Amino acid sequence: MKSEKEYIDLARGVVERAHAKGALAEAFLVAEESLEVEIRDQEIEALTQAQERGLGLRLIREGRLGFAFTDDFNPASLEELVEEALENSRLTTPDEYNVLPPPSQEYPDIPLWDQEIEAIPVKDKIELAMEIERQARAYDPRVKITESCSYSETRYLVVVNNSLGIEALYRGTQCGASIYLVALEGEEAQTGFGFMYNRYYRNLDPVKIGREGAQRAVRMLGARRISTRRAPVVLDPYVAVSFLEFLAPALSAEAVQKGKSLFRGKVGHQVASPALTLWDDGLIPGGIGSSPFDGEGVPTQRTPLVLKGELQGFLHNTYTAAKEGRSSTGNASRASFKSPPRIGTTNFYLEPGILSPEDIIREINEGLYLTEVMGMHTANPISGDFSLGASGIWIEKGELARPVRGVAIAGNIIEVLKNVDRVGNDLTFYGSTGSPTLRVAGLTISGS
Amino acid sequence: MFFSEDALREILAAALAAGGDFAEIFIERRDITNISCEDNKIEGLITGRDQGAGIRVLKGDKTAYGYTTHLHKETLISLAQEVARVLAPGQARELVLTRPPSPVEFVIKERPDQVEVKRKVDLVLQVNSAARQVDPRVVQVVVGYGDGVQQVTIANSEGVLVEDERLRCRLVIQVIASDGQIIQTAMETIGGHKGWEIFQEVDPLEKACQAARRAVALLTAPPAPAGKMPVIMSGEAGGTMIHEACGHGLEADLVQKQLSVYSGKKGQMVASPLITVIDDPTLPGKYGSYRFDDEGTPAQRTVLIEKGVLKEYLYDYLTARKEGRASTGNGRRESYQYRPIPRMSNTFIAPGEDRPEDILRDTPHGLLVKRMGGGQVNTVTGDFVFEVAEGYLIQGGQLGPLVRGATLTGNGPEVLKIIDRVGNDLGFALGVCGKDGQGVPVGDAQPTIRIPEIIVGGLLPEEGKKQ
Structure with a gap:
């Protein structure tokens, strides 16, 4: 890797060049190094090491946006990049709200860097993955096939520079480990998974990951379909997180302004059960979604979205904020250096309640404990309608009684939010989104 | 061609000498154009270039892989050695590279990278208007156009050398309709391993209208049965x-x-x-x-x-x-x-x-x-x-x-x-x-x-x- 200063200078050089041609300009640069280890049956299956970097240039001229990106940092390519972005700005529609953020007083100091991770030898990381597999196999003899078992890490650096004077940099580490496995009994096979992401290597817990993967598979052995009915449904934190990720786009001010959000015009209204409080918090120390500043150099913050079921507001970037004459919430997000900032969540989570998951299940006479959904990417975030393949465990008289597979659940996300009547105390993050166990009073389950 | 045949042989040989029984290099350059229209505005016009190389070394069932965006022979040789070392020991070997014939020829009539960007923007705007004219309940139209030219060079220690180009165009039309109470959406796509001629073969305006009509019809449609x-x-x-x-x-x-x-x-x-x-x-x-x-x-x-x-x-x-x-x-x-x-x-x-x-x-x-x-x-x-x-x-x-x-x-x-x-x-x-x-x-x-x-x-x- 080049030094931090070299990257800062490189971003500044591109911005200055574009500025000299009469445009407001912003450079977003990422450089990263990564490692991935995949093991299977206690043997290394694959080891990948990589270096990657790239720069996206956004510029504004007479209200028109131009954007271009490259991963080639030769001076000639960077010169071409500026020309391309300028050329692209000729054909876009002018918009007075196309503005860049001014520099901030200061950025929050959030720990994101694991000092130890780089020095830990690769063989220890391989050993961590192997320990996950051993733990899974030891949990139950029916755990027989490893689909994949891996450890991965990334060390990265982000630079934002704009011609209004923002010049900012941060570095971060991320690591993760996972197992996807199969439990067999007779002719039947069931799958399970366990995974964990963290900023710090020492926080990864191979025992927990391995056992969770094994437990998820083994408890599904013997699963059958059930008949079509309406019943209470308990979402485990993993499934609840899938629903939150599906909901997130509707909380973006861009979706609201474009008529694509089901929350449009609902600020101050009760949009969810009073049991639900939803936050976006980019400041959580060590959070996977944390950073000192967002994709355009605006400081991140803690933003209430839903308090006791009442909608508080939306997530903004500089463009959507300018349109409403307010300030950005620091939620400009970039999928990569290859695209201009849109709006995204940071650490996005539901506040935990007081009941344990066991307490929630104990209250149910008949219902479904939902542990996996299929096809969430086909659900419609604009209408809120979803229809998903589902599997889980049937609850009888307050006990997890027998596994269920091959059914479908359908409804609308608003209906789900309004019908949540129990919230667990087990807030769990999967990546940057977190939720406790939730109970939904009733959903249609389509079966045989 | 990113590198001479000699350079490719040198990179593969460096890998084999360090470790493994099979080595491969995949070099890619991809130039893309994306245009997006929403709110009746051309919001984004993005062009960009991605290039990099991936080196794979195998030994039995084990894989070592590495990639980089730095396309310099020396960088790739040292990456090849670093990747292969995981599967050490290796064995130096003479390599001969030959080019297999293509099993099929694809005819591209009008390369997207030869089409003026203005024409692409105009197509996107026409599609947007066509969808909006269908019904007043159409509240939003999102049109995304994309094309990409991917050039690849693939060489491996079995002696294969292939240079190929893949060319794709696509148009995605999403229509959002609302009656004030509920929102429904519909989508249509056109795309293929084809040039700009695809938009003469399939009428994008008709596709836009189909999406709009369906989004509107869904507003009054009952839910599917269970x-x-x-x-x-x-x-x-x-x-x-x-x-x-x-x-x-x-x-x-x-x-x-x-x-x-x-x-x-x-x-x-x-x-x-x-x-x-x-x-x-x-x-x-x-x-x-x-x-x-x-x-x-x-x-x-x-x-x-x-x-x-x-x-x-x-x-x-x-x-x-x-x-x-x-x-x-x-x-x-x-x-x-x-x-x-x-x-x-x-x-x-x-x-x-x-x-x-x-x-x-x-x-x-x-x-x-x-x-x-x-x-x-x-x-x-x-x-x-x-x-x-x-x-x-x-x-x-x-x-x-x-x-x-x-x-x-x-x-x-x-x-x-x-x-x-x-x-x-x-x-x-x-x-x-x-x-x-x-x-x-x-x-x-x-x-x-x-x-x-x-x-x-x-x-x-x-x-x-x-x-």
């Missing part, structure tokens, strides 16, 4: 079902790891005798078409299931090597950042003999799927879901009212065995298929087929009324 029922999938619905219910389970990596319900079933009846399934990247112009796969193996047509009997799986180099056989030319990767794995290309059920209108007439009740959306499968259990983007009730052998979105959920082997009618039509759809975090362009298709019973994930009648 439960088990007969389903006809129209030939124009696309092939998501066959892609999910069967295709993924025939990928050799999953088969070898015992992660597929189709593991160990070659030669067995796995589907109704009416069913023949084919994977064919050599079809000209489809979204999943290619001349060579991402390991430099020439593309080929593979019959996977013939009259219900499982004949073949989809192999890449590594899975083929494990069985001492040849690859089927299905080793694909999203980019230089990924290892190749067995993937589908254009996958379809071969047409049968029934006329589609006869299949409908012979079905007293059920659901007719006119358009499929995305889907997902658990290959281990065979359970799959896919989205119905446009579905109608069947009433007395006739097409009934449009119903709102639902998914169909079933089990691949179970569904394939009970299909009882296969039409003589065939309709292709395009998509981006995800596996192990890698997205690759695919095509899929099927004739009109009837599944006597499958679970529709809709709503019960009493709830349907509430909404």
Whole structure:
């Protein structure tokens, strides 16, 4: 890797060049190094090491946006990049709200860097993955096939520079480990998974990951379909997180302004059960979604979205904020250096309640404990309608009684939010989104 | 050509000397243009370049992989050594590189990178207006145009050297309609391994109107019913079902790891005798078409299931090597950042003999799927879901009212065995298929087929009324 200063200078050089041609300009640069280890049956299956970097240039001229990106940092390519972005700005529609953020007083100091991770030898990381597999196999003899078992890490650096004077940099580490496995009994096979992401290597817990993967598979052995009915449904934190990720786009001010959000015009209204409080918090120390500043150099913050079921507001970037004459919430997000900032969540989570998951299940006479959904990417975030393949465990008289597979659940996300009547105390993050166990009073389950 | 033949040989030789028994380099340059229109505005016009190289070294079943964006010979030699060292010791070897002939030629009439950006912008604006003119309840239109030119050089220690270019265009039209109370959406896509001529072959304005009409019609459509029922999938619905219910389970990596319900079933009846399934990247112009796969193996047509009997799986180099056989030319990767794995290309059920209108007439009740959306499968259990983007009730052998979105959920082997009618039509759809975090362009298709019973994930009648 080049030094931090070299990257800062490189971003500044591109911005200055574009500025000299009469445009407001912003450079977003990422450089990263990564490692991935995949093991299977206690043997290394694959080891990948990589270096990657790239720069996206956004510029504004007479209200028109131009954007271009490259991963080639030769001076000639960077010169071409500026020309391309300028050329692209000729054909876009002018918009007075196309503005860049001014520099901030200061950025929050959030720990994101694991000092130890780089020095830990690769063989220890391989050993961590192997320990996950051993733990899974030891949990139950029916755990027989490893689909994949891996450890991965990334060390990265982000630079934002704009011609209004923002010049900012941060570095971060991320690591993760996972197992996807199969439990067999007779002719039947069931799958399970366990995974964990963290900023710090020492926080990864191979025992927990391995056992969770094994437990998820083994408890599904013997699963059958059930008949079509309406019943209470308990979402485990993993499934609840899938629903939150599906909901997130509707909380973006861009979706609201474009008529694509089901929350449009609902600020101050009760949009969810009073049991639900939803936050976006980019400041959580060590959070996977944390950073000192967002994709355009605006400081991140803690933003209430839903308090006791009442909608508080939306997530903004500089463009959507300018349109409403307010300030950005620091939620400009970039999928990569290859695209201009849109709006995204940071650490996005539901506040935990007081009941344990066991307490929630104990209250149910008949219902479904939902542990996996299929096809969430086909659900419609604009209408809120979803229809998903589902599997889980049937609850009888307050006990997890027998596994269920091959059914479908359908409804609308608003209906789900309004019908949540129990919230667990087990807030769990999967990546940057977190939720406790939730109970939904009733959903249609389509079966045989 | 990014590097001379000598340089490629030098990089591969450096890897082999350091470790492993097979070395490969995949070098890529991709130039893309994306245009987006929303709110009646050209919001984004993005051009960009990605380039990089991936080096793969194998020893037995073990893989070492590395990639970098630095395309300098010295960087690649040291990356090759670093990657291969994981599989040390190696053995120096003389290499001769030869270029296999292309199995098929694709004709591109008008390269997208030769089309003026202004024309692309104009097309996007016209599509936007066409969709908006359909109905005042159209509240938002999102149009996305994209084209990409990917140039690859692939060389390996078996002596293969392939240089290829892949060229794709696509247009995605999403229409959002609202009556003030509810919001509904509809989407249409056009795309292929084709140049700009695709927009003369398929009328983008007509597609825009179709999407708009459907989004508006969905506003007054009742929800789909819930439960088990007969389903006809129209030939124009696309092939998501066959892609999910069967295709993924025939990928050799999953088969070898015992992660597929189709593991160990070659030669067995796995589907109704009416069913023949084919994977064919050599079809000209489809979204999943290619001349060579991402390991430099020439593309080929593979019959996977013939009259219900499982004949073949989809192999890449590594899975083929494990069985001492040849690859089927299905080793694909999203980019230089990924290892190749067995993937589908254009996958379809071969047409049968029934006329589609006869299949409908012979079905007293059920659901007719006119358009499929995305889907997902658990290959281990065979359970799959896919989205119905446009579905109608069947009433007395006739097409009934449009119903709102639902998914169909079933089990691949179970569904394939009970299909009882296969039409003589065939309709292709395009998509981006995800596996192990890698997205690759695919095509899929099927004739009109009837599944006597499958679970529709809709709503019960009493709830349907509430909404």
